[in-house]
Amino acid sequence: MSSGQPIKIAISGGGLAGATLANALLKYPHLDMNIFESAPEFSERSAAVGIAANAQAALAEIGGVVADVIERAGGVTMTSSRLCMASGPIAMSVVFDIAAEQRGKVVHRAALLAEFGRIEGTAMIVRDLFG
Ligand SMILES: Cc1cc2nc3c(=O)[nH]c(=O)nc-3n(C[C@H](O)[C@H](O)[C@H](O)COP(=O)(O)OP(=O)(O)OC[C@H]3O[C@@H](n4cnc5c(N)ncnc54)[C@H](O)[C@@H]3O)c2cc1C
Numbered sequence: 001m002s003s004g005q006p007i008k009i010a011i012s013g014g015g016l017a018g019a020t021l022a023n024a025l026l027k028y029p030h031l032d033m034n035i036f037e038s039a040p041e042f043s044e045r046s047a048a049v050g051i052a053a054n055a056q057a058a059l060a061e062i063g064g065v066v067a068d069v070i071e072r073a074g075g076v077t078m079t080s081s082r083l084c085m086a087s088g089p090i091a092m093s094v095v096f097d098i099a100a101e102q103r104g105k106v107v108h109r110a111a112l113l114a115e116f117g118r119i120e121g122t123a124m125i126v127r128d129l130f131g
Contacts, residue, residue: 019116075107
């Protein structure tokens, strides 16, 4: 930038997208970024989060300290998964199977977001950006 002033960026929401974006932008020193998150703490949303092979590849592409963030958050490799209907007339029918060779990882969502937040420069401001 010609003025030498950093470009200010506000990221709305410190969920999976916001936390990943913030970490991807860290390598650009001319960006002055803040993450605004309305929730005072992260929850599990009823289940751990599965990180598919393509999402793992995207994190590896970002690189640096993000590359092994799933492992640091306690993620484990899924050997195989089956998704079934939980209720209704076709309860327990199989929606799909994910084969073991696809090497997905499963991790506690709140632990993963906390681990993202531990990376220097990505601390969140607890505030509803539009409230
Ligand atoms: C039960 C469930 C299970 C899922 N399991 C998987 C899975 O296994 N694998 C997978 O890949 N995906 C899964 N998903 C989908 C995945 O959670 C979403 O695709 C992903 O969370 C989207 O990321 P996001 O950052 O856009 O949104 P979110 O993760 O929802 O984050 C948005 C954040 O923005 C904050 N926010 C909202 N409004 C404001 C505001 N005005 N100001 C400040 N902050 C604000 C919210 O508090 C929240 O923290 C699942 C979803 C659900 C509901």
